[in-house]
Amino acid sequence: MAVLRQVAEGVLIHQSEFLQSNAVVVQGRAGVLLIDPGVLGYEMAALANELSDSGQTVVAGFSTHPHWDHLLWHAGLGAAPRYGTARCAADVRVQLSDAHWKARVAEGIPPDIVEQVPLDLLGLITGLPAETARIPWDGPQVRIVEHQAHASGHAALLIEERGVLVAGDMLSDVLIPMLDLDDPADPIEDYLAALRLLEGVADDVDVLVPGHGSIGGADQVHARIDQDRAYVRALRDAQVPSDPRLGPATYGKDWLPGVHERQLQRLARRSERDGTPG
Ligand SMILES: [Zn+2]
Secondary structure (H helix, E strand, O other), X not given: OOOOEEEEOOEEEEEOOOOOEEEEEEEOOOOEEEEOXXXXXXXXXXXXXXXXXXXXXXXXXXXXXXXXXXXXXOHHHOOOOEEEEHHHHHHHHHHHOOOOHHHHXXXXXXXXXXXXXXXXXXXXXXXXXXXOOEOOOOOOOEEEEEOOOOOOOOEXXXXXXXXXXXXXXXXXXXXXXXXXXXXXXXXXXXXXXXXXXXXXHHHHXXXXXXXXXXXXXXXXXXXXXXXXXXXHHHHHOOOOOOOHHHOOOOOOOOOHHHHHHHHHHHHHHHHHHHOOOO
């Protein structure tokens, strides 16, 4: 069975069984760009096989942000250069400088899949110089839309000629916005600014590929931006969000309400500490 599904001309995805994670393949002139390759070892192996069976080599990789589920790689995918933003790469460098990094990363992986997540090649990325506008590769231009939101150095990617926005962990239909609460500045305002940035490119988007969740059409782009903004504002104002993703019949019904509670608590603690209201 084919692992990859085409979502736009020359753009294919593989959706993982784990958290509906989307790996993205962009076809270039001499090979493909692979964005957030996947999570489970056997899925990445199958992806590698399908690419090589069809005579396609991976010529570049990209990680949208420095969280383990976006930093993995499989030996079968080859040894192409893998990139991230400068901030993303700096964050990964700190993670990997810990002698016990593998154990630490493994602690954050759900126990039922941890054995199936190959960590050996995690995070071997090169940071692109700050303000780099496009991924350096021989294929459709891929614009880097960097912002501070979910994680340090988070980047969405706009494949302009194909009308595809690869959103990283923003604009999901299954996950609520998860803020970078380690961010020393203002995670709420940063997140809202990131949504404004994505709004600025929204009209060029026909296909929205979130890091986790379903692929959206043009009509979904503004809808998901609005939905994320409403959630973040409710969080800021400590109101009860009427967010469909937190409902009783949803993908994350067993654990997302807990994520939401923890975000509320951490924001409350931050504002106590800073002495700032809200
Ligand atoms: Zn993720």
